[in-house]
Amino acid sequence: MGMGKYILQRLAFTILVVLVISILVFVLTRVVGNPVDILLPLTATTEQRELLTKQLGLDRPMIQQLGDFLKSAATLDFGDSWTQRRPSMEVIFDYLPISALLILCAMAIAVLVAFPLGIIAAYKRGSLLDRFLTVLSLVGICMPPFWIGLMLMFFFAVKLGWLPTSGIGTWKHFILPAVTISFRPMGNLAQIVRYEMTQQLGEMYAITARAKGVREINLLRKHALKNIMTSSITMIGNDYCKQLGGLSAAVEVVYGFPGFGHLIKETIQSMDYPLLQAEVFFTAVIVCLINLIVDILYAAFDPRIRY
Amino acid sequence: MKKTLTLLLTAIICLGLVMSASAAGRADKESITIALQGELTTLDAQYPDDGNMRPITQNIYDTLYVLEKETLEPKPWLATGMNLVDSLTWEFKLREGVKFHDGSPLTVEDVVFSINRNISPELNSQFLNSVDAIDHAEAVDANTFRIVTKEPDPLLLKRLTLIPILSKAFTEAHTANELTLVANGTGPYKFVEWKSGSHVKITANENYWGEAPAIKNATYRFIEEKLTALSALQAGEVDLAVNILPEYVENTPKVFTNTSFETYWVRFNQIPENNSVFKNKDLRLAANYAIDFNTIAEALFLGYATPCQGQMGRDGYVGYNPNIIEYPYDVEKAKELMKAAGYNGEEIEFVSQRGRWLKDGELTEAIASYLLEAGFNVKTKILSWSEWLNVLFDKTKAPDIILSSNSNDFFDMDRPFSACVLSTSSQSAMNNPEYDAAILAARQELDTAKRQAMYEDLAAKFHEDPFALYTLSINDLHGGAADLNWTPRRDTRLYLIEMSFSD
Numbered sequence: 144m145g146m147g148k149y150i151l152q153r154l155a156f157t158i159l160v161v162l163v164i165s166i167l168v169f170v171l172t173r174v175v176g177n178p179v180d181i182l183l184p185l186t187a188t189t190e191q192r193e194l195l196t197k198q199l200g201l202d203r204p205m206i207q208q209l210g211d212f213l214k215s216a217a218t219l220d221f222g223d224s225w226t227q228r229r230p231s232m233e234v235i236f237d238y239l240p241i242s243a244l245l246i247l248c249a250m251a252i253a254v255l256v257a258f259p260l261g262i263i264a265a266y267k268r269g270s271l272l273d274r275f276l277t278v279l280s281l282v283g284i285c286m287p288p289f290w291i292g293l294m295l296m297f298f299f300a301v302k303l304g305w306l307p308t309s310g311i312g313t314w315k316h317f318i319l320p321a322v323t324i325s326f327r328p329m330g331n332l333a334q335i336v337r338y339e340m341t342q343q344l345g346e347m348y349a350i351t352a353r354a355k356g357v358r359e360i361n362l363l364r365k366h367a368l369k370n371i372m373t374s375s376i377t378m379i380g381n382d383y384c385k386q387l388g389g390l391s392a393a394v395e396v397v398y399g400f401p402g403f404g405h406l407i408k409e410t411i412q413s414m415d416y417p418l419l420q421a422e423v424f425f426t427a428v429i430v431c432l433i434n435l436i437v438d439i440l441y442a443a444f445d446p447r448i449r450y
Numbered sequence: 451m452k453k454t455l456t457l458l459l460t461a462i463i464c465l466g467l468v469m470s471a472s473a474a475g476r477a478d479k480e481s482i483t484i485a486l487q488g489e490l491t492t493l494d495a496q497y498p499d500d501g502n503m504r505p506i507t508q509n510i511y512d513t514l515y516v517l518e519k520e521t522l523e524p525k526p527w528l529a530t531g532m533n534l535v536d537s538l539t540w541e542f543k544l545r546e547g548v549k550f551h552d553g554s555p556l557t558v559e560d561v562v563f564s565i566n567r568n569i570s571p572e573l574n575s576q577f578l579n580s581v582d583a584i585d586h587a588e589a590v591d592a593n594t595f596r597i598v599t600k601e602p603d604p605l606l607l608k609r610l611t612l613i614p615i616l617s618k619a620f621t622e623a624h625t626a627n628e629l630t631l632v633a634n635g636t637g638p639y640k641f642v643e644w645k646s647g648s649h650v651k652i653t654a655n656e657n658y659w660g661e662a663p664a665i666k667n668a669t670y671r672f673i674e675e676k677l678t679a680l681s682a683l684q685a686g687e688v689d690l691a692v693n694i695l696p697e698y699v700e701n702t703p704k705v706f707t708n709t710s711f712e713t714y715w716v717r718f719n720q721i722p723e724n725n726s727v728f729k730n731k732d733l734r735l736a737a738n739y740a741i742d743f744n745t746i747a748e749a750l751f752l753g754y755a756t757p758c759q760g761q762m763g764r765d766g767y768v769g770y771n772p773n774i775i776e777y778p779y780d781v782e783k784a785k786e787l788m789k790a791a792g793y794n795g796e797e798i799e800f801v802s803q804r805g806r807w808l809k810d811g812e813l814t815e816a817i818a819s820y821l822l823e824a825g826f827n828v829k830t831k832i833l834s835w836s837e838w839l840n841v842l843f844d845k846t847k848a849p850d851i852i853l854s855s856n857s858n859d860f861f862d863m864d865r866p867f868s869a870c871v872l873s874t875s876s877q878s879a880m881n882n883p884e885y886d887a888a889i890l891a892a893r894q895e896l897d898t899a900k901r902q903a904m905y906e907d908l909a910a911k912f913h914e915d916p917f918a919l920y921t922l923s924i925n926d927l928h929g930g931a932a933d934l935n936w937t938p939r940r941d942t943r944l945y946l947i948e949m950s951f952s953d
Contacts, residue, residue: 181835181836229630297681309678397677
């Protein structure tokens with residue numbers, strides 16, 4: 144099977160996944176509560192509630208609502224956001240790109256720190272340094288991101304005044320949130336790199352290479368590193384999807400960063416169905432695409448994998 | 451876990467503040483940055499009930515009337531005078547020489563259009579219930595217009611403090627979608643930009659008909675996390691952070707506070723068809739005697755809350771009864787009343803939610819523990835906001851007691867009585883035709899003194915026969931820069947024109 148055909152197949156699969164997820168979310172959101180109650184103030188009259196129910200089309204049978212939704216979603220029109228009263232797509236494009244960039248920065252930091260740490264730990268496995276690095280990466284995974292965020296903000300923005308506390312506008316606004324988000328993927332990745340590297344260094348090929356007099360740095364660069372790439376890329380892709388799919392919300396809220404996670408959180412709270420549908424749609428598409436990219440990269444790193 | 455961490459962090463911040471102190475003079479005394487609690491949803495000020503939009507749009511749009519800061523009485527603003535034609539028809543004169551930000555003059559047509567738009571079912575404004583007593587507005591001549599109400603309406607002038615006056619031509623020239631992102635008012639500030647997720651900027655309107663403001667430029671930032679807003683204030687990034695937590699007061703350069711109009715109340719289920727012990731008046735009284743709200747206000751809100759005086763009304767509200775005093779905290783009396791009522795440990799379901807209002811969950815716990823101590827067999831149920839709403843509005847699901855909040859931005863007892871007591875209200879859990887009739891009669895009484903007497907009478911009745919646990923009101927609490935001069939208003943409006951920086 145050729146690469147082109149494989150990609151086409153995966154794209155078709157993506158459409159199916161997005162369709163199923165959209166329908167699921169559509170049905171689930173409509174059974175958990177009444178958005179009209181949430182949109183209107185407590186003192187709103189019964190007539191006002193009925194009027195809004197009608198204006199939002201929530202009085203129609205669900206199957207009819209679903210039909211209309213699928214029809215317009217096919218043309219990427221998710222309708223106006225109920226809270227912001229402008230096209231949901233427009234809202235998404237205000238929030239998604241900046242989050243994608245922020246998380247990309249965070250992942251870059253994670254990779255740049257986790258690889259050296261993981262490799263050093265693998266070479267010195269069992270030593271005090273190894274244990275220290277292992278604890279460090281576990282701390283990175285376990286500490287609640289909002290807390291890391293508040294601590295970093297306190298020291299670097301309030302005490303030292305080097306960076307802004309919150310908001311957006313300059314590259315400086317990215318530093319603290321990106322570093323905060325990077326902690327968890329960094330910990331995950333360092334663990335993976337350490338484990339895989341330990342395995343590789345004990346493999347027959349490594350022993351043979353060393354016996355032949357291959358320098359350690361070349362062994363690492365030309366062979367071992369390449370062999371741990373598949374699992375690392377899987378992890379990076381996975382973490383990126385998780386963060387973009389809402390995990391970054393806590394950090395974005397702490398830093399007043401108008402990102403996608405922040406938006407998802409607010410949308411869920413306000414039960415803004417059209418916007419929520421659009422968000423779910425985009426999240427699903429992005430997750431599928433990233434997985435596709437990861438699969439393609441597999442083939443690049445491991446010649447045994449061919450599609 | 452989150453609370454412990456927050457406390458820990460607050461402690462660290464305290465330490466840090468002790469160590470740091472800076473007092474550099476302000477270079478730019480004409481610009482202010484304000485941290486709001488979240489992003490506004492739209493600039494179409496007639497549509498949402500949005501606490502993050504109003505602080506901005508109230509500086510961009512004028513209204514026909516505003517509330518006088520001290521007396522809370524409506525005073526003419528864009529209107530210059532009023533004359534009651536008959537009990538339903540009010541005639542107003544419009545201020546002359548007023549211009550919109552786009553340069554066009556304010557006309558009677560704009561006013562009529564604005565009022566009729568705000569009450570229209572097509573717009574279905576989220577605060578429609580506050581203005582739909584108005585039937586319509588009509589022009590009389592070049593600077594006279596009339597407003598016709600559905601019933602005689604003593605609250606009309608206060609309703610007019612809510613309706614932003616828009617330009618008819620400007621509004622009609624934009625689609626509904628476009629109107630969410632643009633603004634053209636007659637107010638002291640002009641809209642400059644709204645950077646999605648980041649900020650809104652407004653600037654002084656040089657052609658304003660009123661006094662020129664000291665502050666020329668304002669930037670509103672959206673910071674949801676309260677600790678972040680405090681950090682931004684400490685770092686000097688913002689000059690005012692609205693609604694800080696009482697715990698932050700010590701670390702705030704300058705504190706701005708005033709009483710507000712939000713009152714917590716715990717509704718008793720008196721629905722005849724429902725099987726609640728609180729259909730018994732003595733048990734409702736007993737519950738009110740069983741709770742020490744003064745202690746709760748001190749311990750939980752660090753004094754930044756004001757306990758109710760045995761009624762929902764407050765000093766300064768139309769209909770407040772100064773002769774009623776608070777229920778004393780008296781557990782023995784509560785127990786006597788419970789015994790007399792034959793209460794036998796029947797389970798009492800107490801529904802609440804957490805996170806919507808300041809310390810709502812903690813307040814629920816405090817109330818429940820006081821009730822338990824008096825011998826009420828209370829089972830607390832904390833729901834999510836949407837489940838809670840569902841329970842509040844569905845009378846067949848009404849629990850024995852439920853914690854809610856009542857907002858009285860008109861400072862008038864029609865608000866709480868209509869919302870909490872009137873049997874047709876979606877929030878009430880009682881059906882008393884006598885009270886209904888009294889509330890509806892007071893709502894239509896145009897004679898202020900008579901109306902006051904009617905409400906005082908009702909307040910006295912509701913003291914004897916409580917429809918709720920009258921709990922407390924949270925005070926408004928803001929943190930600001932040390933050189934900011936401002937006195938928060940009881941109506942909570944953040945008028946920039948009332949702010950300045952000292953030298």
